[in-house]
Amino acid sequence: MPPSRNPNPAVRAVTAAAALILAGAALPGCTATPAHDSPEAATPTRLAERLPATLQGFERGPAAPLAGRDGIELPYATRGLPAAAAIVQLLPAVGPPGDPAPTEAALAGLVRDSVQSRAARRVRDRGPRFTLPAGGPARLICAETEGTLGRERVEGLLCAGRFTGTLVQIRVTMPQAFPPPADARAFATGIAAALAGPSAGARAPAGSSVGPLALGPGGAR
Numbered sequence: 001m002p003p004s005r006n007p008n009p010a011v012r013a014v015t016a017a018a019a020l021i022l023a024g025a026a027l028p029g030c031t032a033t034p035a036h037d038s039p040e041a042a043t044p045t046r047l048a049e050r051l052p053a054t055l056q057g058f059e060r061g062p063a064a065p066l067a068g069r070d071g072i073e074l075p076y077a078t079r080g081l082p083a084a085a086a087i088v089q090l091l092p093a094v095g096p097p098g099d100p101a102p103t104e105a106a107l108a109g110l111v112r113d114s115v116q117s118r119a120a121r122r123v124r125d126r127g128p129r130f131t132l133p134a135g136g137p138a139r140l141i142c143a144e145t146e147g148t149l150g151r152e153r154v155e156g157l158l159c160a161g162r163f164t165g166t167l168v169q170i171r172v173t174m175p176q177a178f179p180p181p182a183d184a185r186a187f188a189t190g191i192a193a194a195l196a197g198p199s200a201g202a203r204a205p206a207g208s209s210v211g212p213l214a215l216g217p218g219g220a221r
Contacts, residue, residue, distance in 0.1 A: 042164045044071050044090035050194045051088060056187045058086060066091060076187070084174035084182035088191055093167040100141075106160040106167055107141050114145050114158060123147030123156070132159065132189045139163075139192040140170070142185075157184035163195040 051074060053060050061075035071091030078084045095102040107129070115123050123145050131138035140161040147154060153176040161168050170191055172184040 042166060044092065044166050047163060047166050047168075047195055048072050048074060048090055050197055051191065052194055055190045055194075057182050058084070058187055078182050080181075082175040082177045082181045084172065084180075084184070086170065086172040086184075086187060089169040089171075090166050091169075093162050093165050097162070097165075102167065103141055103160050103162050106169055107143060107158065110158040110160065110169060110171065111143050111145070114156065120150045121147070123154075126155075132185060132192060134185070134189075139196065140168075140188055142188065146176070155184075157188060159188045161192060161195075163192075164197075166195075168192075168195060 048063055051060065055076070057078045058076035059079070061077065063072050063074045065071070066073055066089060069091055071089060073087055073089040076086040076088065093102060111125055115125055124147055126144040126146050130142055132140040132142055140159040142157060142159040145156040145158065154173055155176050156174075157170070157172040159168075159170040168191070170188050172182075172187060174181050174184070
């Protein structure tokens, strides 16, 4: 991801933390079917405009096009230390609406990438798949990971879902700390609510604020 020149400490934190996230995240299959597709498909860039500037303590950084793919990604990070970081990726969905297979495949790919061993990094898949929001219509299929980066213990959340013809992939990572630096599930749930938009009867996610979508070097597609 191109480095940001924004002086905001949260945005600077994304630059370092995004490398950690993109160094591994993952998703194997799940039988739940996200229930949110709309007959009027929006492009990834149009949907990205719905994403809040702040959400559950995370602050959004500049958007950038996905390297080698037709889509857009947005970094988020919390302030202070220890910090949590997230990447939200939006790209065109494949397959017919209502077909869970592409979403399950996306999650499987995220998990598979995350658990691959790398220098000074060991991550494992933590268990059963689950859907978000909890207790409501399934909009995201998710998995959790845990492991080490050097001497530091880390944990992650990986989610995939389909919204109005766009596939969203969410990767959150943070050090294991007490209390934790952020609530990853609440963040992912808020992203899903924002993407669902007014057409799904959704209100602005709790703990969020809106703001103009800044584009990093290279713009967005």
